[in-house]
Amino acid sequence: MNSPSGPAPGSSLSAGRRARELTDTVGGPAVDVLVVGLGATGAGVALDAAARGLSVAAVDAHDLAFGTSRFSSKLIHGGLRYLASAQLDVAHESAVERGVLMERTAPHLVGAQPFVLPLTPLVSRGQAALARAGFHAGDTLRLAARTARATLPPPRRLSAVETRHLAPAVRGDGLRGGLLSWDGRLTDDARLVTAVARTAAARGARILTRVRALGLTGTGARVRDELTGEEGEIRARAVINASGVWAGGLVDGIRIRPSRGTHLVLRPECLGTLPAGLHIPIPGESNRFVLVLPQDDGRVYVGLTDEPVDGDIPDVPEAPESDIGFLLDVLGSVLDVPVRRDDVVGAFAGLRPLLDTTGGDAGTAPRTADVSRRHAVLTSSDGVITVVGGKLTTYRRMAQDAVDAAVRERRLPAGRSATASLPLVGAAAPHVLAALPAPRRLVRRYGTEAPAVHALGVRDARLNEPVLPSYPVTGAELLWALRHEGALDASDLLDRRTRIGLVPADRARALDAARELLAEVAELA
Numbered sequence: 001m002n003s004p005s006g007p008a009p010g011s012s013l014s015a016g017r018r019a020r021e022l023t024d025t026v027g028g029p030a031v032d033v034l035v036v037g038l039g040a041t042g043a044g045v046a047l048d049a050a051a052r053g054l055s056v057a058a059v060d061a062h063d064l065a066f067g068t069s070r071f072s073s074k075l076i077h078g079g080l081r082y083l084a085s086a087q088l089d090v091a092h093e094s095a096v097e098r099g100v101l102m103e104r105t106a107p108h109l110v111g112a113q114p115f116v117l118p119l120t121p122l123v124s125r126g127q128a129a130l131a132r133a134g135f136h137a138g139d140t141l142r143l144a145a146r147t148a149r150a151t152l153p154p155p156r157r158l159s160a161v162e163t164r165h166l167a168p169a170v171r172g173d174g175l176r177g178g179l180l181s182w183d184g185r186l187t188d189d190a191r192l193v194t195a196v197a198r199t200a201a202a203r204g205a206r207i208l209t210r211v212r213a214l215g216l217t218g219t220g221a222r223v224r225d226e227l228t229g230e231e232g233e234i235r236a237r238a239v240i241n242a243s244g245v246w247a248g249g250l251v252d253g254i255r256i257r258p259s260r261g262t263h264l265v266l267r268p269e270c271l272g273t274l275p276a277g278l279h280i281p282i283p284g285e286s287n288r289f290v291l292v293l294p295q296d297d298g299r300v301y302v303g304l305t306d307e308p309v310d311g312d313i314p315d316v317p318e319a320p321e322s323d324i325g326f327l328l329d330v331l332g333s334v335l336d337v338p339v340r341r342d343d344v345v346g347a348f349a350g351l352r353p354l355l356d357t358t359g360g361d362a363g364t365a366p367r368t369a370d371v372s373r374r375h376a377v378l379t380s381s382d383g384v385i386t387v388v389g390g391k392l393t394t395y396r397r398m399a400q401d402a403v404d405a406a407v408r409e410r411r412l413p414a415g416r417s418a419t420a421s422l423p424l425v426g427a428a429a430p431h432v433l434a435a436l437p438a439p440r441r442l443v444r445r446y447g448t449e450a451p452a453v454h455a456l457g458v459r460d461a462r463l464n465e466p467v468l469p470s471y472p473v474t475g476a477e478l479l480w481a482l483r484h485e486g487a488l489d490a491s492d493l494l495d496r497r498t499r500i501g502l503v504p505a506d507r508a509r510a511l512d513a514a515r516e517l518l519a520e521v522a523e524l525a
Contacts, residue, residue, distance in 0.1 A: 006452040011202035011425050013486030021057075021206040022225065026232035031055045031206075032412055033403070034221060034236035036213045036250065039069035040189070040392055042242035043196040043207075044399030044419070050203035051422055052403065052414035057234055058197075058205055059223060061212035062315070063492050065193035068244050070496055071317075071350025072392045073263065073291060073303055076101055076110050076184030078145075078152075079393075080138035081287060090374055091141060097394045098184045099147035105396070106424050108433055108447030109192055112152055113185035116167045117279040117289075120334050121174040127281065128179070132157070134287075135181040155181040166276040171336045180276070187296060187444045189392060190496045194485050195424040196395075202425065209486060216241060216250050218383020227488075238406035241386040242399075244353040245313050251380050254388065257356035258313060262323035263303030265346030265502050270339050271300055280334050290330040296444060297472055297499070302327050302339075309351060319347035346503040355389040377405045385409070396420070425449070441472060446480075453480045467510045473498045478514060482521050490514040 025031070033049040035042050038060035046058040060066065079094030101110045119128050135155035142152050156179075163178035164170065186192055197207050210226040220235040241251050248254040268274075271292070278292035293301040305323045324347055332338035355376050375390030375398045387402035400417040407414045426447025436443050438450035446453050456476035457464030463475035481487040481497035493514045495501035500510050 007449060007484050008198075008202050008425050010204070011198040012484040013198060013201055013207055014483060015488055017201075018208060018210075018486065018488075022208050022211065025057045025206055025208065025234055026223065026225075028235075030220070030235035030237055031057045032237050032414075033057075033406060034234055034239045035059070036216065036221065036239070036241050037067075037243035037246075038064050038193070038197060038207065038209065039067050039242070039244055040065070040193050040196065040395035041244070041387060041390070041398050041402075042240075043193050043200060044395045045240050045242050045387070045402050046205040046207065047196050047200035047203065047422070048396075048399045048403045048417050048419050049406070049414070050200045050205040051418050052407075052416075054403075054412060054414050056200065056205035057208060057236070058200070059208045059211040059213060059221075059234070061210070061226060063209050063488070063496055064197050064207075064486060065190035065496050066315075067246070068350045068353065069193050069392060070190040071261070071263075071348050072186075072189045073261070074186045074189055074293060074295075074301065075113070075291070076186060076393050077391070078138055078141055078183055080134055080141070080183075083134070083137050083141070087374070092144060093397055094391075094393050095141040095145035095147070097397055099142075099145045099151070100396065100420050101393075102151050102184050103147065104421055104423065104427075105419070106192060106195065106427055107430060108426050108428065108443065109187050109195065109424075109445075110184050111187075111444075112182050113293075114153075114166070114276040115181050115183065115279050115291075116158065116163055116170075116276045117179040117181070117281070118163055118167055118170045118334055119176040119178055120171065122283070122333055123281055127286070128176075130286065131279075131281075132179055135179060138181065138183075152182045152184075155179065167278055168273060169271045169336060170278070170334050179279075181279070184393075185277075185293070188499060190499070191445060192392075192424075194497065195426055198425045198485065199422070207486065210488065213243075213250060216384050218380075238410040238412060239384050240402050240406055241384055242402065244388070245351045247353065247386050247388050249313075251384050251386050253380065254378065254386055255356040256388065257354045258309040258351040259354055260307045260309050260317060260323070260349050260351055261304040262307075262319040262327065262347060262349040263301045264319075264324060264327050264344050265348070266300040266302060266339065266343060267345055268294075268298045268300060270343045271335075274300065278334070280330055282330055283333070290327060292331065296441060299502070302331055313351065317349040317351055319349040323347075323349070345505065348502055352391070353388055375401070377401050379405065379409060383409070442477075445477075449480075449484075453477060456480060467498075467513045468500065468506055471500060471506055471510075473500060475513065475517060478517050479521070482517065490518060493518075 032054035035058035079091030082091035158178040274294040438454040442450035501507040
């Protein structure tokens with residue numbers, strides 16, 4: 001894995017590198033693979049192809065993780081939900097990919113998260129028995145995926161006292177105890193995408209944000225630089241469309257059935273100390289829960305919904321009041337003191353790119369909650385390869401399958417995928433991460449690069465200060481994002497490289513600091 005030092009050679013993304021590589025790519029010699037979309041799957045495709053020795057250009061109309069990949073639950077699921085719906089292959093694939101991330105490719109970004117399902121009077125004994133059986137089946141999945149017991153502890157029954165200790169905000173009246181289970185949790189989904197893209201860049205991939213694909217063929221794309229308005233052609237031997245919910249707008253015949261997942265953002269004082277997350281059963285559902293997820297930055301996320309979305313797909317979806325009210329109602333069913341609407345300081349919604357295979361209209365199609373999370377790799381009549389469906393946990397396998405299809409159909413000179421054992425930028429064994437001379441919060445976000453990020457603040461005390469008094473992100477982290485993580489403007493800094501922007505009031509207060517740093521970096525360029 002990576003050694004504790006500065007940026008991995010060739011992994012730094014910056015405005016200067018983007019400009020140079022864009023000039024070399026548009027109108028230049030054909031690359032082996034052109035990737036459209038730089039969410040988790042698109043960045044994963046770029047890494048998989050580059051790791052096989054192929055030349056790669058990857059474009060996105062916006063930024064890394066601009067779409068669905070920054071609006072997830074921040075969980076790396078083991079596939080338990082899919083067991084209940086008999087999607088055994090999806091469940092096993094999820095468990096395998098969770099183990100890959102936790103033990104090999106991103107142990108700095110993905111750790112074990114405990115969850116408590118409180119057994120309140122609203123949870124019948126039959127429901128409790130079913131949930132307990134499900135958690136043990138999930139542990140069997142862990143075993144089948146060969147994920148170590150030390151990585152994910154076993155589920156167990158909790159007494160009422162233990163439940164109140166791990167979930168002190170839960171109402172004590174009638175509490176029979178709880179069920180403890182474990183799953184994988186991301187420090188930050190957008191940071192995972194950034195790490196994947198930078199690892200691809202270190203292998204030679206050209207990561208080109210703010211480059212919009214205007215039209216695709218099997219041999220390239222017409223693109224526009226969104227910063228200058230200039231247009232041109234990128235030629236490629238294979239084109240892979242990994243644009244998620246927007247995939248159908250680039251390739252005919254791709255039908256996406258988006259599903260909206262909404263989360264609330266709460267301040268920590270709303271729920272008090274939360275040593276564990278919560279699973280709260282949704283009334284009338286046997287296999288769906290609202291999740292309460294404490295974050296390292298002190299905030300708490302509550303999610304999520306699963307609602308179909310019709311009509312045009314927005315760049316940034318909004319969380320409707322109906323979703324917010326639903327989540328507050330379910331959350332309030334187990335709390336001593338209900339969370340009020342005024343306590344919700346932010347909300348975000350992501351659109352899952354579910355593949356519509358029903359062929360029916362909205363009145364006959366199944367609920368999006370019941371639509372399969374299997375991914376698909378499809379090839380259009382003119383040779384564009386589209387990868388769609390799936391979920392964040394399985395991004396690496398989706399990318400592997402897409403590149404396999406490109407290698408096979410376009411006869412590219414490449415071998416098998418190596419990404420299941422390829423550490424991402426910042427990854428290292430747990431004992432190496434534990435010994436790094438940097439704050440633990442930085443290690444969980446930057447891994448082996450944490451000492452270098454910390455050093456920026458040591459050299460300049462001004463950069464060591466939090467950007468906001470109420471939030472831990474420092475000026476050093478913003479500067480690192482500009483120098484090494486491809487951030488180009490204040491939105492990149494506040495909404496994706498950090499998550500300040502999930503709370504609009506915090507974003508407004510941090511905007512001047514971000515703009516000042518951008519101006520300073522521009523003057524030195």
